[in-house]
Amino acid sequence: MEDAATVYILRCADGSYYVWSTRGSIEVRVAEHNVGTFDGYTARRRPVVLVYHETFQRIVDAVAAERRLKGWSRAKKEALIASDWPRLKALARGRDG
DSSP: OOOOEEEEEEEOTTSOEEEEEESSOHHHHHHHHHHTOSOSTGGGSOSOEEEEEEEESSHHHHHHHHHHHHTSOHHHHHHHHTTOHHHHHHHHTTOOO
C-alpha cells in the first residue's frame, strides 16, 4: 500500500498561490518553504502561509488533485480556500458566481 499524501495551497508574500503535493508532514513542508529549503518559486516569495490542504490515501490521487488545482483560476482557488461551495460550483460551470 502506498503512503498517504497531501495536496496543498500556499499563499505567498506577494499574494500569489503555490500548489504542490507531499508525502511528508504538511507542517514540516510549510516550514521548509519558509526557511528557503526549496529553491524556486516560494524561495523568492516568503513567507508563505498554508491556506488549504487535503490528504489522500494514494500519492497518485494527490498528484492528480495537484494537477487539477494548478489549472484552476485564482477565483476558483479562492472559493475552495474559503469553502464557498456555491461559488466554486458556479465557477466550475464557467459562470462568474
